[in-house]
Amino acid sequence: DTEVTQTPKHLVMGMTNKKSLKCEQHMGHRAMYWYKQKAKKPPELMFVYSYEKLSINESVPSRFSPECPNSSLLNLHLHALQPEDSALYLCASSQEKQGGNEQFFGPGTRLTVL
Amino acid sequence: GENVEQHPSTLSVQEGDSAVIKCTYSDSASNYFPWYKQELGKRPQLIIDIRSNVGEKKDQRIAVTLNKTAKHFSLHITETQPEDSAVYFCAASELTGGGNKLTFGTGTQLKVEL
Numbered sequence: 001d002t003e004v005t006q007t008p009k010h011l012v013m014g015m016t017n018k019k020s021l022k023c024e025q026h027m028g029h030r031a032m033y034w035y036k037q038k039a040k041k042p043p044e045l046m047f048v049y050s051y052e053k054l055s056i057n058e059s060v061p062s063r064f065s066p067e068c069p070n071s072s073l074l075n076l077h078l079h080a081l082q083p084e085d086s087a088l089y090l091c092a093s094s095q096e097k098q099g100g101n102e103q104f105f106g107p108g109t110r111l112t113v114l
Numbered sequence: 115g116e117n118v119e120q121h122p123s124t125l126s127v128q129e130g131d132s133a134v135i136k137c138t139y140s141d142s143a144s145n146y147f148p149w150y151k152q153e154l155g156k157r158p159q160l161i162i163d164i165r166s167n168v169g170e171k172k173d174q175r176i177a178v179t180l181n182k183t184a185k186h187f188s189l190h191i192t193e194t195q196p197e198d199s200a201v202y203f204c205a206a207s208e209l210t211g212g213g214n215k216l217t218f219g220t221g222t223q224l225k226v227e228l
Binding site for chain 2: 031033040041042043044045048049050055056090094096101102103104105106107108
């Protein structure tokens with residue numbers, strides 16, 4: 001399996017809702033990432049997990065809460081979001097070693113916050 | 115932190131012509147430079163990457179050059195085809211372990227016209 005999968009594909013939520021985005025990979029990668037991408041903009045890094053431990057948090061608001069339950073799964077828990085959080089949320093994974101750093105992206109979850 | 119600038123923001127070429135996209139980076143510690151292609155509504159996909167110990171890399175119609183002294187790198191696409199139409203992002207990172215923090219350029223919308 002050489003793909004990163006994400007669910008759901010689309011999500012509409014109100015500002016008081018709690019929802020979760022899910023990401024899965026079975027390539028044996030030990031680094032996983034969450035990015036946010038607004039229309040016509042590049043992906044912006046949010047979080048990095050390395051060996052299931054949070055290694056980078058790019059000063060993301062606490063209404064976004066990442067979780068890495070095991071080496072294949074990555075979740076992003078959402079709570080009390082704002083309309084400006086509407087975006088494409090991309091998950092990615094990579095090998096965690098020098099020289100093996102290609103990041104494979106999932107198809108993304110299109111999030112709309114009403 | 116790293117800052118990556120990318121030019122041009124839009125590029126229109128005739129089928130069969132060459133296309134060149136240029137990026138500059140600010141952090142001399144960066145040593146990994148991937149290029150991603152993102153078609154409308156799809157995930158970013160790596161098309162080529164280069165590490166700082168190499169000055170040039172080629173893969174069929176695609177080539178990347180790196181000038182470490184000037185801190186710039188370029189993507190060259192020869193014999194362009196309509197299916198090359200997409201947004202192209204350059205990126206830079208320092209490979210240190212603990213995940214691979216990519217900083218993306220602002221993107222180039224390439225349009226290949228028949």
